[in-house]
Amino acid sequence: MGRQGLATIMGGLALSLSLAGSALSQVVPRTEIYPPHNASFPAGVTGLPDLMYQTIPGYRPMKLDLYLPATPGPKPLVIYVHGGGWTGGTQRLAGTFDSWPAILARLAARGYVVASVSYRLSGEARFPAAIQDVKASIRWLRANAAKYDIDPSRVLLWGGSAGGQLVALAGTSCGVATLSPLPNEGSVEAGTVRGGSASDCVQGVVDFYGISDLAAMDAGVPVNAPLTTAGQYLGCQTALCAPSLVASASPITYVDAKDPPFLLVHGTRDRTVPYAQSELLAAALRAKGVPVELAPIPGADHSFVMGSPEKNAAVNDQVLAKVFAFIDATIGKPAK
Structure with a gap:
């Protein structure tokens, strides 16, 4: 083969690679493609695990589990944020409660869309990463309200321990720019809408034994x-x-009269987060005229530990009844 023929071949190859590179540079970001592995719960509730609500370069994708009731039409949204000292935990575990997904499905069966979210832990990124992620999940769910039959005007946060601190912080810091998700952060899940422009303000907060004043x-x-x-x-x-x-x-920093109603549930013998932390937040909210209920659990340690599985289960049932009643009263129990 002569030099001219080789040059022609190499030129064609270079053009092909150039065109391929140009095409690749224009590819729209895609989500992971894997067959759906949805779950079924009693009363017709469907679980959609591992929905990606946010991707940030250099970090694992942020995901949430969604529990959808069988009832038609837009429904209020409850978002659960897990604990674990900001260092661990998952969206499928909570204190001493058995089968946390089954409990969230029970709430969904009452006519709510329920989400349980992950966030960046302190070993991955320090403050304000976790609160930015929580707010990003709120925005993403609101942005995708039509897809999941969510009423975006009725959103309540619920969290325990580190998750309690995060939901209290999100509830009191509506519109605070320094805690908002960074620009252009959001899901790249195909067929969904980025949540960047949606509101991260909420209409209610349930805080289990969270820190209010660091x-x-x-x-x-x-x-x-x-x-x-x-x-x-x-x-x-x-x-x-x-x-x-x-x-x-610290959630207490941002308390003002515009904050949503709060339910604070805390064990009086908590040796990890003192009960006084909830007393401080309750007093600050009351001083601003915000509806707040402080529900002490006499004798309970952190995570409502009471000393035996039987006592733990009895307290957990008591707490859930109070939480479900507060959710109904605050964001409105929809008609069945």
Whole structure:
């Protein structure tokens, strides 16, 4: 083959590679493609696990589980945020409750769309990453309200421990730009809508034993001690953090008269997050005229631990009845 023929072949190959590269650069981001693995629960509730609500370069995709009731028409939305000290946990576990997905499906069967969300943990990204993710999930669900039969005007947050702190922070910080999802963050799931422009304000909050004032935590911890979970969340020992950083992560900082109704449930013998943390938030909310109910659980430790499986189960039933009643009263129990 002569030089001219080789040059022609190489030129054609270069043109093909150029065209291929141009085509690849124009490919629209896609979600993972895998056969659906939906779940069925009693009363006709359908579970849609692992829906991707947000992708951020350099991090794992953020996912949520969705529980859809069989009733037609737009329904109120309840979003659950898990605990785990901001260092662990999943959207399918909660305290001493058995089969948390089954409990969320029970709530869905009452006529609610229920979501349980994941978020970036402190080992992946420090504050404000987790609250930005929670707010991104609210926006994504609102943006996809038509697809999942959600009434975007009736949204309530529910969380425990670290999740309690996050839902309280989200509930009190409506419209705070420094805690909002970063620009262009959102799901790239095919056929859905990005949630960037939707509101992350909510109409109710249920907070189980969450921290409301991080400045009051870790008092007396030596500054040279290993980071506590709150320290890992913030990225510094609480006593050494800038006061403005600690305040920005504390729900109590943002309390004002526009906040939604709160239900605070907390064990009086909590050795992880003192009961006084919920008392502080309740007092701050009342001072601004915000409807708030503080429900103490006498003798309960963190996660409503009572000392035996039987006592734990009895308290859990009591707590769920109170929570379901509050949800009904706050965002409206839809007609069945």
